Amino acid sequence: MTRRRRAVAFVSLFALLVLAVAASGCAQTQAEEKDYWRELPPGAHALRKITDPAQIPDFTRAFSDTARLDEACANSLNYLSKPSAAQFFPVSGISHEQVRLSLQEFRAMLAGGLSAAELNTELRRRFDVYTTVGYDNQGSVLFTGYYTPIFEASLTKDHRFKYPLHKLPPNHVKDPVTGQTLGLKRPDGSIDPSYPGRTELMQSGMLEGQELVWLADPVEAYVVQVQGSAILSLPDGSRLEVGYAGTNGAEYKSLGLEMVKRGMLKREDLNLRTIMRYFRQHPGDFEAVVAANPRYIFFQKNSGGPYGSLNEPVIQMRSIATDKSIFPRGSLVFVEADISARGTKERLSRFMLDQDTGGAIRAPGRCDLYWGVGESAERYAGRTFNEGRMYYLILKDSELERLKSRVER
Structure with a gap:
């Protein structure tokens, strides 16, 4: 899984309070009282089929705006067509075939010339609706946002551009299927699983010669680390797309939350x-705070993205990021929430x-909405910190049969 996450790739996010260097926005006091990051008990499913029709949402409004929806479905189907995709299923009781056929039939519905009201009726007739259990076992989900930044950069270091993004070390070892970091290969061919953290990597010199590109601002370089991808404007006027290549495997710690902890x-x-x-007002504080996050992201040159963790392009407000260990990859999802991204809450x-x-x-109980590329996307992603509901749409067993x-006929 090269190019993996992201538009903002594997670390995503703005999350954790909208985490990360980023973009949280509008953190509300209720976030201190609610455990949005509560993990599932061992063996529990993240999805629950709705059996009461009265609890199924109305999809009519969503069918009134289907721009790039077919394209997004096609991206998921392209991923699901790859032999490696099947190994990640079943997830929360949902099979690879269920997701694949559900997307195929949904695309056919979109192309059938039905009105929004008719599509709503057809969807409710043919599809089961699964709600996520949420952070509270009642379906509540915290939505945050992420985006792809655009920053100035250079392929060569100079007095202005001196903060690097690095390529993978040549002895980096990762699982060829999942992309999980396994460690560093020793001279004898064995693997050392104790990968250095951010501070040690930067101070040891082991990344010298692995610079992919140089940025002018250390905070911007860190934002790219958090978001996992970026579009970089080079001095000659050209643009370079960089994306996630791997990580040192350390657990991510939020810079923003560390600043809150320190009273900044x-x-x-x-x-x-x-x-x-x-x-920018207190540049001397940056290195000490960023050292609290041991995770380090490596990059590679990309084109045609930004890409998500499925190695397929992510699309503005058509792609979401979730925990792939508990949610079925590539699935069709219906999101319903009052989002404050544009300054006032909108449904x-x-x-x-x-x-x-x-x-x-x-x-x-967590989901990240992809807001796109550039400054407006940054604003919207940074303000997204709202509760709502998330539903997975899967063909009924009778339809599958x-x-x-x-x-067979």
Whole structure:
């Protein structure tokens, strides 16, 4: 899984309070009282089928805006067509075949010329609706946002551009299927699993010669680390897309939350802009704070992205990031929430595809919305910190059997 996450790739996020260097926004006092990051008990499923029709949401509004929805479905189907995809199923009781056929039939519905109201009726007739159990076992989900930044950079180091993004070390070893970091290969061919943390990597000199590109601002370089990908404007006017290549395997720790802990920012003021403003006013504080996060991300040149953890392009407000250990990859999802991304709360009722992973997205009550590329996406992602609901849409067993019998004939 090269190019893995992201538009903002594997670490995603703005999350954890909208985590990470980033983009949290509008953290509310209720976040201190609610455990949005509560993990599932061993063996528990993240999804629960809704059996009461009265609890199934109305999808009509979502069908009134289907821009790029078919494209997003096609991206998921392309991923599911790869032999390696099947090994990650079943997840929460959902099989690879269920997800694949559900997407195929949903695309056919979209292309059938039905009205939004008719599509709503057809979807409710043919699809089962699964709610995530959420952080509270009642389906409540905290939505945050992520995006792809655009920063100035250079392929060569000079007096201005002196903060590097690094390529993978040549002795880096990862699982060829999952992309999980295994360690560093020793001269005798064995693997050392004790990968150095961020501070040791930067101070040891082991990354010298592995510089991919240089940025002008250490905080911007860290934002790229958090987001996992970026579009970089080079001095000659060209642009370079960089994306996730791997990690040192250390657990992610939020820079933003570390700043709150140290009294540098108030939780309610935590967002990407306030973080960057603080360190530009207090540059001497940056290295000490960033050292609290041992995770380090490596990059590679990309094109055609940004990409999610499925190694498929992510699409603005059609792609989401969830915990892929408990949610079925590539699935069709319906998101319903009051989102404050544009300054005031607006009702979001939208079909999206589960196509990405976040380092801070590790629970059934967490989801990251992909807001796109650039400054406006940064603003929207940074302000997204709202509760809502998330539903997975899977063909009913009777529909699956009908499709199978049709193929057999």
